[in-house]
Amino acid sequence: MTLSDLFHRQPGEPPRRPGAAAPAEQVALAESLLQACAHLLTHRLDPDESMRWVFDALLRAAPRVRLCWSWVGPPDALRIVPGNVCGPARGYVDGLVLERNQVTESGPAFSLLRQDQLVTHNIRADSPYAPWRQAYQQHGLRSVLGLPLRSERSGSRGMVVMYADQADYFDQLGLGMFDSLATLLGAVVVQADQQNRLTREAQQDPLTGLLNRRSLYEHQPPRGPGLERCASVLLLDLDHFKTVNDERGHLAGDEVLKAVARRLLDGVRSADRVARWGGEEFLVWLPSTPLEGARRLAESLRERIGSVPIALPGGEVRQTVSIGVAEMRPDEHLEPAVARADEVLYEAKRHGRNQVCVWRPTTPEAAASDRPPGTALPNNPPDDPELALIGKQLDGQITRWNDGAERLFGYSAQEVIGRNIALLLPADRLNEEQRILDRLQSGEAIDNLETTRLHRDGHPIAVTLSVTPLWGRGGTIVGAAKTVRRRRGTEPPAAPSAPALPPVDTPPVHLAAPRPPAAEPDPLQPTPPPTP
Numbered sequence: 027m028t029l030s031d032l033f034h035r036q037p038g039e040p041p042r043r044p045g046a047a048a049p050a051e052q053v054a055l056a057e058s059l060l061q062a063c064a065h066l067l068t069h070r071l072d073p074d075e076s077m078r079w080v081f082d083a084l085l086r087a088a089p090r091v092r093l094c095w096s097w098v099g100p101p102d103a104l105r106i107v108p109g110n111v112c113g114p115a116r117g118y119v120d121g122l123v124l125e126r127n128q129v130t131e132s133g134p135a136f137s138l139l140r141q142d143q144l145v146t147h148n149i150r151a152d153s154p155y156a157p158w159r160q161a162y163q164q165h166g167l168r169s170v171l172g173l174p175l176r177s178e179r180s181g182s183r184g185m186v187v188m189y190a191d192q193a194d195y196f197d198q199l200g201l202g203m204f205d206s207l208a209t210l211l212g213a214v215v216v217q218a219d220q221q222n223r224l225t226r227e228a229q230q231d232p233l234t235g236l237l238n239r240r241s242l243y244e245h246q247p248p249r250g251p252g253l254e255r256c257a258s259v260l261l262l263d264l265d266h267f268k269t270v271n272d273e274r275g276h277l278a279g280d281e282v283l284k285a286v287a288r289r290l291l292d293g294v295r296s297a298d299r300v301a302r303w304g305g306e307e308f309l310v311w312l313p314s315t316p317l318e319g320a321r322r323l324a325e326s327l328r329e330r331i332g333s334v335p336i337a338l339p340g341g342e343v344r345q346t347v348s349i350g351v352a353e354m355r356p357d358e359h360l361e362p363a364v365a366r367a368d369e370v371l372y373e374a375k376r377h378g379r380n381q382v383c384v385w386r387p388t389t390p391e392a393a394a395s396d397r398p399p400g401t402a403l404p405n406n407p408p409d410d411p412e413l414a415l416i417g418k419q420l421d422g423q424i425t426r427w428n429d430g431a432e433r434l435f436g437y438s439a440q441e442v443i444g445r446n447i448a449l450l451l452p453a454d455r456l457n458e459e460q461r462i463l464d465r466l467q468s469g470e471a472i473d474n475l476e477t478t479r480l481h482r483d484g485h486p487i488a489v490t491l492s493v494t495p496l497w498g499r500g501g502t503i504v505g506a507a508k509t510v511r512r513r514r515g516t517e518p519p520a521a522p523s524a525p526a527l528p529p530v531d532t533p534p535v536h537l538a539a540p541r542p543p544a545a546e547p548d549p550l551q552p553t554p555p556p557t558p
């Protein structure tokens with residue numbers, strides 16, 4: 027095939043008469059468009075970027091082309107607004123909106139929507155351009171080429187329209203290359219459709235249509251000193267939702283989740299973001315919202331969801347929610363704020379559900395250091411010679427001393443990743459402590475639970491733990507355990523493993539030994555804290 031064939035071949039037609047344009051211009055245009063195509067193949071540009079890339083290549087190689095624009099939309103569109111406008115005569119389409127009417131129907135844009143064939147017109151002579159002839163001439167436009175684009179998959183139609191400052195320019199250059207270009211750009215449109223659909227699917231929860239967890243993480247705005255100062259998060263969990271599933275069936279449960287999602291969307295501002303966080307958990311991210319405003323909104327959402335029953339085919343359901351509220355610090359991202367909201371959500375559940383709990387630092391020290399409550403727990407070996415000796419044996423590897431396994435629940439999961447935690451077992455609560463440790467194990471929240479029991483006079487007095495929560499994004503360890511249990515079967519992100527404890531005199535007791543699956547009632551519900 028010769029270069030001339032390339033330009034003048036029309037599918038299904040014999041080769042056309044070669045145009046009058048200089049071969050050098052044809053070569054330059056062919057090279058430029060081929061390079062643009064190669065770029066599209068090797069770079070993941072979005073459709074608009076792809077169009078503009080091709081237009082730039084075309085305008086560089088063919089200076090007589092003064093203007094290009096494109097449009098993609100439904101075949102029955104009532105208006106066409108030129109997009110991706112490029113070229114020195116772009117002023118011609120500034121603010122141009124083509125409404126479908128008797129005059130525009132016969133114009134080039136709407137005729138391209140009707141037919142699937144490339145069109146060329148000489149503006150001076152051809153009648154469809156009569157209404158616009160003067161404007162065209164003001165911008166030095168003499169001929170036009172319209173390329174139809176079609177996305178078979180979605181049924182979208184589209185067009186690329188180019189204008190040159192010379193009559194018959196495109197005919198003279200030859201139409202074969204432009205026909206191939208139309209095919210290529212049509213493929214770009216198809217790809218764009220597919221990409222948009224995949225992006226939508228990847229960002230949305232299919233049941234509720236809300237954002238999913240990943241897309242919320244991806245779309246959080248940049249944080250840091252001097253940027254967005256006050257933002258807050260609400261973590262919502264439906265109360266006793268299992269009962270709805272058990273008594274009304276899973277489909278009814280799904281309808282309740284959808285209704286709650288709608289009520290959440292109706293109750294927030296357009297700048298707020300609502301995501302389905304997990305099974306029956308939702309996250310609302312509130313930009314520019316300090317803690318008190320977030321608490322008020324949480325109360326109104328709780329009211330909006332719980333006060334009006336949800337109508338279902340088999341009879342209505344009243345669904346309440348518990349909500350944890352936390353403010354994001356200026357320099358922090360979503361994750362730690364969600365962990366704090368999760369901590370207080372757990373409190374809201376413990377205190378009877380259908381309520382809002384707000385995370386605030388619990389001690390003056392914690393408030394002063396602006397750290398989560400767990401970090402205010404004892405950090406030094408107690409004043410006991412034997413325990414001090416243990417601490418010495420362990421050569422400072424114990425990073426936290428706790429006065430009981432129950433206190434572990436106060437830690438955020440992130441805090442204990444890679445930590446060695448020593449638990450001091452109160453003699454009167456040995457069994458209770460053991461039970462709590464068993465629960466943590468059976469909830470699969472903790473990896474690498476190496477425990478070493480320390481005895482005095484034949485009685486255990488302390489357990490050292492090397493703890494690595496599996497689910498770094500959970501809030502408290504219990505929250506993490508609950509999350510992991512819900513998602514059992516999914517692969518949680520790997521957490522860094524904790525350094526092993528050095529051996530001590532007494533034989534290690536591995537609580538991680540195989541155990542039967544957790545039995546009902548919920549093995550992860552912690553017992554109430556010890557009475558002082």
Ligand SMILES: Nc1nc2c(ncn2[C@@H]2O[C@H](COP(=O)(O)OP(=O)(O)OP(=O)(O)O)[C@@H](O)[C@H]2O)c(=O)[nH]1
Pocket residue numbers: 233263264265266267268269271275276277278279280283304305306375379
């Ligand atoms: N129908 C339906 N149920 C779901 C979906 N995702 C999670 N669930 C259910 O949500 C329920 C969550 O139960 P639990 O974690 O025990 O919590 P709960 O019953 O709401 O109790 P509290 O949170 O303690 O008030 C389980 O029955 C899950 O099967 C879903 O997409 N559709």
